[in-house]
Amino acid sequence: MSNPAPGPLETVRSFVNTRDVDDGVELLGTPGELAVWLAGQGLTGDTARADVAAPRAGAADLRRAIELREALRAHLLAHHDQPLPGGAAATLDAAARRARLTVRFTALDQTDLQPEAGGVDGALGRLLAIVAHAIEDGTWQRLKVCPADTCQWAFYDASRNRSAVWCDMRVCGNRAKVRGFRERTRAND
Numbered sequence: 167m168s169n170p171a172p173g174p175l176e177t178v179r180s181f182v183n184t185r186d187v188d189d190g191v192e193l194l195g196t197p198g199e200l201a202v203w204l205a206g207q208g209l210t211g212d213t214a215r216a217d218v219a220a221p222r223a224g225a226a227d228l229r230r231a232i233e234l235r236e237a238l239r240a241h242l243l244a245h246h247d248q249p250l251p252g253g254a255a256a257t258l259d260a261a262a263r264r265a266r267l268t269v270r271f272t273a274l275d276q277t278d279l280q281p282e283a284g285g286v287d288g289a290l291g292r293l294l295a296i297v298a299h300a301i302e303d304g305t306w307q308r309l310k311v312c313p314a315d316t317c318q319w320a321f322y323d324a325s326r327n328r329s330a331v332w333c334d335m336r337v338c339g340n341r342a343k344v345r346g347f348r349e350r351t352r353a354n355d
């Protein structure tokens with residue numbers, strides 16, 4: 167269902183979709199699940215051994231990760247030319263500061279944002295480094311969430327003029343059309 171995002175941005179899309187509103191699934195239900203998910207995505211700096219790379223995570227880590235995920239979702243909703251709710255940017259900013267994201271000069275004319283913090287903070291920092299890079303290359307604005315309240319699924323808008331609204335026109339687009347149709351017919355009663 168719906169297009170993957172290019173390169174590492176797909177990891178950010180997967181993070182937002184760890185909550186599946188439509189099916190009522192929460193993949194990050196416990197700190198342990200968060201740790202395993204971050205390691206499995208290669209966000210802990212050791213992609214070879216996801217089993218041993220899982221960072222220690224506590225209740226506060228989980229709370230901050232969920233807060234960050236929902237702030238990211240708010241950004242993706244704002245990509246439909248909607249205003250960004252207050253505090254959403256500040257949540258990303260706070261997470262970047264906790265991760266101590268730092269510009270590193272990695273090769274000739276090449277920089278990279280890397281977290282100095284370890285653990286969950288560092289892993290979330292790597293996620294934000296992907297976001298920062300995608301803002302620069304223009305792919306970030308194409309990452310959106312479906313505006314249907316019952317869906318909110320993150321998808322990549324690969325349309326030529328960046329005009330896609332629904333995660334899947336056949337499902338949510340049609341649902342919205344049906345709802346709009348019902349509302350119109352009710353108004354005519």
Ligand SMILES: [Zn+2]
Nearest residue numbers: 312317333338
């Ligand atoms: Zn949808």
